[in-house]
Amino acid sequence: MKHFITALTAVFTLTAAQADDEVIRLGNLRFAHYGAVSYVKEIAPKCGFKVEERFFAKGLDIMPAIIAGEVDVAASAADAAIAGRAAGVPIYAVAGFAKGGARIVVGRDTGIKSIGQLKGKKVGVARGGAQELLLLAELAKFNLTWSDQPGKDVQIVYMPFADLNQALMQKQIDAMAQSEPQASQALNKNWGVELLKPYDTPMGEPIRTLVMTEKLYNNKPLAEKFMKCFVQATKRFMDEPKTAEAYVRTNMFKNQITADDFQDAIGNSPYVYELTSDHMQITTDFMVKYGVGKMAKPPVAKDWVKLDLLAKAKAALGVN
Helix, strand or coil: CHHHHHHHHHHHHHHHHHHHHCEEEEEEECCHHHHHHHHHHHHHHHHCCEEEEEEECCHHHHHHHHHCCCCCEEEECHHHHHHHHHCCCCEEEEEEEEECCEEEEEECCCCCCCHHHHCCCEEEECCCCHHHHHHHHHHHHCCCCEECCECECEEEEECCHHHHHHHHHCCCCCEEEEECCHHHHHHHCCCEEEEECCCCCCCCCCEEEEEEEHHHHHCHHHHHHHHHHHHHHHHHHHHCHHHHHHHHHHHHCCCCCCHHHHHHHHHCCCECCCCCHHHHHHHHHHHHHHCCCCCCCCCCHHHHECCHHHHHHHHHHCCC
16 A cells, blocks of 8 residues: 555656646747736746747747747737738637737827828838738728838838837838837837827727647647636736736836836737637738738638637636
């Protein structure tokens, strides 16, 4: 009996150690509204697994890492996820984590008061981000043409998110479609003024999308652990704004953004859980319409938006 108990104890100890050693590799972006996703790694050990987080410049950059088997879960704009799925990246959209998160900002001395007045101007944006799709939808609404070459109504200047503010400050561009908190930072430093939040098209506010590899999704015990931990992290950020601010400003941005920058950014990009197949389909249709992502075979949202893990996690935690 003594030997049996010793053996049984060893089995339970090994099983617990294996659970603690389970690692989920997270691809993330350094934006204020991506903070709750990043925070998952802080509470993951209590959820029974570990997280290794890796930051990328934009959502599209994460997709090759997923194909290479280096990332299991990723946070990105919906259009990056859609373009990835269209290119054969084996992912499912499993939740939202923030909405909004964009502004169109014009140079403070340009006098631009409407989208129509962008005619003849240079507008900066990061290629492949939600901001690009939102910008093009706004230009189309005003019947403006665009190209990254001279000759159209608006010249699009593609550059990384990190370079847009500097370009606006130095008047290399007249306006920009920028993410948060960089957009709020540009306003607070008086480099530019807000033209509008580009949510007045049929696409509405973009929902930032949490994607999971098909391999992890099919590993239901681990996938369910991750989703419960994600819901817990998001709820904490919703319920405890000071916790969210301290974590994002200190851990993600190393105190390079102010309290005002953070508050203004999250005011325009609140944390959420929800995602809908309809939103993903509308976003896909807009991408096709404006040629974003260059998709040969656009994915059908209902085929790859899988919200069962989210529903189960919210029910288990009593979250509405």
